[in-house]
Amino acid sequence: MHKLSESQAIDPVTLAVLKGRLEQIADEMDATLYRSAFNPIIAEAHDACHGLYDAQTGDTLIQGKSGLPVFVGAMSFAVRAAARIAAERGGMVDGDTWLFNDPYEGGTHANDFKLVRPFFRNGQLFCFLASAAHWHDVGGAVPGNYNPAATECWQEAVQIPPVRIVREGVLDQDVLAILRANTRLPDSLWGDLNGQLAALELGVKRLHGLLDEYTDEKVLLAMGELRKRALVLMRAHIADLPDGLYSFEDVLDNDGIKDDPLTIALDMTIQGDRMTLDFSRTSPQCAGPVNISRATAVAACYVALKHVFPDVPANAGVLDAVDFVMPDRLVITAERPRPVGGYTETILRMIDVIFSAVALADPNRAVAHAYGTINALSIAGYRTDAARKGQRWVMFSFFGGGHGGHSDGDGLSHSNAPISTATIPPLEILEAAYPVRFTQWSLRPDSGGDGKHRGGLGAVYEIELLEKSAEVFIFGERGKASPKGIAGGDNALPNIFSYQHKGKWNKPPMASKMLGIQLQKGESVRLETPGGGGWGRSIDRDFESRARDEALGYVTTSKVSSEKVKP
Numbered sequence: 001m002h003k004l005s006e007s008q009a010i011d012p013v014t015l016a017v018l019k020g021r022l023e024q025i026a027d028e029m030d031a032t033l034y035r036s037a038f039n040p041i042i043a044e045a046h047d048a049c050h051g052l053y054d055a056q057t058g059d060t061l062i063q064g065k066s067g068l069p070v071f072v073g074a075m076s077f078a079v080r081a082a083a084r085i086a087a088e089r090g091g092m093v094d095g096d097t098w099l100f101n102d103p104y105e106g107g108t109h110a111n112d113f114k115l116v117r118p119f120f121r122n123g124q125l126f127c128f129l130a131s132a133a134h135w136h137d138v139g140g141a142v143p144g145n146y147n148p149a150a151t152e153c154w155q156e157a158v159q160i161p162p163v164r165i166v167r168e169g170v171l172d173q174d175v176l177a178i179l180r181a182n183t184r185l186p187d188s189l190w191g192d193l194n195g196q197l198a199a200l201e202l203g204v205k206r207l208h209g210l211l212d213e214y215t216d217e218k219v220l221l222a223m224g225e226l227r228k229r230a231l232v233l234m235r236a237h238i239a240d241l242p243d244g245l246y247s248f249e250d251v252l253d254n255d256g257i258k259d260d261p262l263t264i265a266l267d268m269t270i271q272g273d274r275m276t277l278d279f280s281r282t283s284p285q286c287a288g289p290v291n292i293s294r295a296t297a298v299a300a301c302y303v304a305l306k307h308v309f310p311d312v313p314a315n316a317g318v319l320d321a322v323d324f325v326m327p328d329r330l331v332i333t334a335e336r337p338r339p340v341g342g343y344t345e346t347i348l349r350m351i352d353v354i355f356s357a358v359a360l361a362d363p364n365r366a367v368a369h370a371y372g373t374i375n376a377l378s379i380a381g382y383r384t385d386a387a388r389k390g391q392r393w394v395m396f397s398f399f400g401g402g403h404g405g406h407s408d409g410d411g412l413s414h415s416n417a418p419i420s421t422a423t424i425p426p427l428e429i430l431e432a433a434y435p436v437r438f439t440q441w442s443l444r445p446d447s448g449g450d451g452k453h454r455g456g457l458g459a460v461y462e463i464e465l466l467e468k469s470a471e472v473f474i475f476g477e478r479g480k481a482s483p484k485g486i487a488g489g490d491n492a493l494p495n496i497f498s499y500q501h502k503g504k505w506n507k508p509p510m511a512s513k514m515l516g517i518q519l520q521k522g523e524s525v526r527l528e529t530p531g532g533g534g535w536g537r538s539i540d541r542d543f544e545s546r547a548r549d550e551a552l553g554y555v556t557t558s559k560v561s562s563e564k565v566k567p
Contacts, residue, residue, distance in 0.1 A: 026064030038191030074107025080307025140146030230317025255288030451489030451534025479511030489534030
């Protein structure tokens with residue numbers, strides 16, 4: 001890495017231009033993958049990300065505006081893991097690309113494949129480019145890999161440690177053969193892998209062009225300055241919060257194995273311009289797949305703090321003013337082989353407790369809880385029509401809900417989870433790709449928590465099977481513990497999943513998780529997703545807002561005539 005003189009400076013205009021140009025490189029990598037991936041979870045839902053990472057530390061330098069923020073936070077751990085393994089095998093080589101899905105090293109879960117490519121200039125390692133994307137199916141006991149009954153990582157998916165998928169520019173056919181042998185959908189895997197490789201290739205081309213135009217030294221200086229500015233802003237925001245200890249805890253429904261709640265507990269200390277996030281009171285690692293790795297937990301904190309302080313540049317400087325206390329072998333610091341497939345549910349709860357702890361310090365800074373579950377749903381079977389008889393199909397998707405109210409207004413209705421900028425796959429795409437029909441896709445009235453600013457509404461999805469038979473798996477949360485309001489706001493409605501069997505509607509014994517549901521042609525599954533929590537006391541909601549809610553059908557219980565809500 002080039003070394004810079006401390007006396008060097010960069011003017012604000014050039015810094016702003018370089019910030020935009022660097023972000024554009026990541027954005028172009030994102031767009032390249034979205035447009036070339038075979039898998040709707042990447043192509044339509046944008047469950048992927050790209051970024052630039054420090055050559056020495058692996059820390060986040062730049063992320064795109066459309067990639068998943070939780071990936072960007074976790075990818076610094078992935079880059080470090082790839083660099084460490086490469087050092088044991090001769091070091092990073094120009095033209096190599098490393099691939100792996102190890103969730104204990106790179107965070108998240110085994111569906112998320114990380115590709116790390118070293119970027120060289122004049123024979124020196126300048127930085128890393130990295131790509132993360134959710135592959136459709138990578139083995140394991142359950143199609144789509146969200147196995148609610150898993151008790152070890154090998155029951156969830158194939159485990160791939162850091163390996164070279166590209167050696168000096170040549171694709172390794174042996175590694176590719178192993179990958180293709182461990183999926184139910186080899187064509188999808190092949191397309192997604194090529195999309196990621198193409199995105200990294202484009203990133204290399206664009207970064208070389210930028211450095212040729214502005215020089216290596218000036219771009220490095222800009223990267224360092226952006227991190228410094230993130231730290232300065234974080235310290236200023238933290239210093240604005242009153243000093244003190246702010247504690248909050250929430251629960252997960254269960255781990256899918258034992259029907260007992262699991263606690264996510266936070267003690268947040270503000271002291272001057274530093275913040276400590278202490279999760280020591282959180283439940284121990286569990287048997288089922290709601291565990292997460294330490295890398296994932298830190299990434300979740302990064303995402304939550306970026307929500308609370310949205311003007312801070314998105315790089316490693318966000319965390320430079322934050323101290324973490326996360327003892328080993330908690331549900332948020334689980335170790336191999338504890339299953340981690342349902343990581344999304346646990347990081348959403350971590351974000352919730354950070355929001356609520358911040359609300360105790362300054363409610364104007366925080367947002368009430370969002371719906372708190374991606375409701376990972378897999379419907380899988382075999383085609384029976386003559387043209388495709390025996391062909392495997394796997395529909396995996398996630399679904400939306402309401403966001404929490406906040407000091408400036410009501411929460412968003414039918415939005416995606418706050419861990420990402422992904423989109424909910426359109427029903428037209430799902431119906432075109434799989435033998436299903438959506439007989440309902442609508443807002444769920446009364447699902448948002450009441451308050452001065454109402455929580456957004458959840459949704460109702462009903463999906464009918466058009467094939468002869470299929471097997472269904474659901475991995476969700478918030479079936480028992482509703483999303484919470486803050487600053488006196490009310491809680492939202494909980495999650496409800498139900499399915500038809502022999503003419504009757506049934507619900508999972510553990511409320512939000514179940515595998516092995518057998519559907520026959522014409523039978524359906526239904527999701528009624530939570531809304532967001534309310535912000536502020538319901539007595540303070542104005543008359544006009546309540547009248548509008550009733551007129552639009554968002555709320556069905558009339559309160560507009562109550563004296564307490566009149567202006």
